[in-house]
Amino acid sequence: MAARDEPEPRAEAFPALWPVPTRWSDNDHYGIVDGVAYYSYFDTAVNGWLMASTGIDIRELPAIGIVAESSCRFLRELSFPDQLHVGLSVEHLGTSSIVYALAIFREDPDGILELAATGRFVHVYVDADTRRPVPIPPEIRSAANLLVTSDD
Template sequence: MADAQPAKYERREYFRWWTKIASRWADCDAYGHVNNATYYSWFDTALTTMAIERGILRAPGQTSIGLCVASGCEFLAPIGFPETVDVGARVGRIGTSSIRYELAIFAREEAPAAVCHFTHVYVHAQTRKGVALTAEQKAAIADLVG
């Protein structure tokens, strides 16, 4: 989510990686729509799937992990059950030891139902001391920078 771009103006074409997630009956709250906490769960599932696929997490020999140090979400439209949504992701910024991930959930509409961001700082898995991203990690997501 670019700082200059309000969340409601995000569009599908601004995102570079995609996955689908189906709502479950258990995801709905007393109002009949998916609970806000579930949106975060979907974002986390999509981000983790993308990071594993791309080799940012769980790559052979990797000693670093990404810890979430900041996140935010704007909830823009309800989602119900049954519904399958598209979750799009892009990389907003690659730093020396951090990555800002930006994601959006889209239902049937062109406008997003929710837009979020996560900043992960990479640390050594055992010591939790900050480490620089490797050239391989940066290259694995370079095409996702939006």
């Protein structure tokens, strides 16, 4: 994720872009997407991409990814019926955790993607029953490797 003095990331910087439509219920009474919905977009994109990339229902694995940390930097307002694309990349792939760098792009009427938010999402993999940390499942690790953008 870019620091405040770095240029804003462009869609091309992300190995994957996951489409996420806004919903009527995402708007608050001011007519803009409520901040909590941005986190939902991140969660939907990461897990949707993992399921599509692995070809499995990740909820059925013996280890599950829980969100240990998340953040969002809001840059531009969104509103229903905006069409969004969440940029996904992996900035760190550890033994039991994955740190995602994310960005939300709004598609304008000409199909140009405008940056609306950047974020960070940390999945820690735990045993589905005991909730104790375990290594990232091989299927998830293989998919996450496709998103690695740093030498970490």
